[in-house]
Amino acid sequence: MNENGGFIRNNINQFAFVYRLIDILIIQLCLAVSAFAYIGKFDVRYFVLGLISNMAYLFFAELFVLYRSWRNGSFKEMLFYTVSSWLLTLFPLFLFLFFTKQTEYFSRVTLGLWIISTTTLLCLWRAIFRQFLISIRKKGYNTRSVGIIGLTKRGLDLANEIVNYPESGYKLTAVFDERAPERLDGKFLHKLEGGIADGVRLAQEGKIEILFVALPLTNKARIENILKELGDTTVDVHIVPDVFTFNLLHSRMGHVGEIQTISVYDSPMRGGYSIMKRIEDLFLAFSILTVIALPMLIIAAFIKITSPGPVLFKQDRYGMDGKKIKVWKFRSMRVMDNGEVVKQATKNDPRVTKFGAFLRRTSLDELPQFFNVIQGTMSVVGPRPHAVSHNEEYRKKVAYYMLRHKMKPGITGWAQVNGWRGETDTVEKMEMRIKYDLEYIRNWSIWMDFKIVVFTVFKGFVGKNVY
Incomplete structure (x- = not known):
């Protein structure tokens, strides 16, 4: 898989x-x-x-x-x-x-x-x-015979992957389920070779090299019994996570002394990966700043000319592990709210200056955040940071909201390039943003960051909900 x-x-x-x-x-x-x-x-x-x-x-x-x-x-x-x-x-x-x-x-x-x-x-x-x-x-060479115990939703997804991508080298030999055939999805009934006992038997006979157990993890007793019986075989055994496990963040084995543990909510930024991410951030930040230094000076001058007040605005946000950080932005409003209540910008918001509206629509107001990246409080790619007051509001309304802080906040992110940037005036919009943020954390890689940066260049600077 x-x-x-x-x-x-x-x-x-x-x-x-x-x-x-x-x-x-x-x-x-x-x-x-x-x-x-x-x-x-x-x-x-x-x-x-x-x-x-x-x-x-x-x-x-x-x-x-x-x-x-x-x-x-x-x-x-x-x-x-x-x-x-x-x-x-x-x-x-x-x-x-x-x-x-x-x-x-x-x-x-x-x-x-x-x-x-x-x-x-x-x-x-x-x-x-x-x-x-x-x-x-x-052509059927360099393949491994596969059996799947449990035609659950995850089991069916796995079977489809194996059948649709023969180049993976997996060959679906049989599926096993205790339920009557009329209760099962008809697509793989021709591969049905009986129940769990039949799967164990074929494994013992050497007719299957890999067995995937796709039963719900709530069925603990049955899974334990299957694993015990498969201990009498040389087959490779994998447990396919159900929906519950799939929602975990970077599940991995660990231990405390002699006690083995499985992490539930964890950050991918450990060991060498954190070094890789930091090198990526510094390389991108310094490279981009060499290009945007002059435009930033021009923007700063226009802000000073068009409205009274400072050029930069520093707002409290939550960073890695929920620690407060100061996020830099070009000032785009006449006010600089940074208290317990921060109202999100809306369409035709009177607080937004004329030049500030342009900066917000094009995301140019966020360019100073590259200094946050060099400072180490932000990444170029990651979940976008929200105002502290918004965090406190939505953490009570959206499940798993605070897990987005398992990575440094980013200037751009997976949610943003998928259209979920700008105003989140409903819980549903915030839920979609969190969905993409957690998907990013689960699947993070340097390659994914590279794709997000490319997508940002072509479609991530503007959005219909950005005011």
């Missing part, structure tokens, strides 16, 4: 060692060929440079979990993480050359050829190998 399905951890790629080895060879060989092609030699210094790049690349690849199983993953996402790992490798590499004062020794043309050829081949071999796997899996 793909990573968006809410599994506790990513599947392990059984060929990860081979993939690492191929990547290492590509990096070294591309450097050697580039050096021989342009300067006619490949000496010890170039070899050491290649070794350093190998170590750095493997480090960043591990941060991006590049060597996980991509059986059901997005090919574009895999290429994105491959290129990202390689480009990030260049930073420590160039720092090494700078601090060891060896920049003059290495040919710039050679390094340029190496960087381009390595980027190309790292992606190309993955594309060729993926197409090879897809072709043989469609």
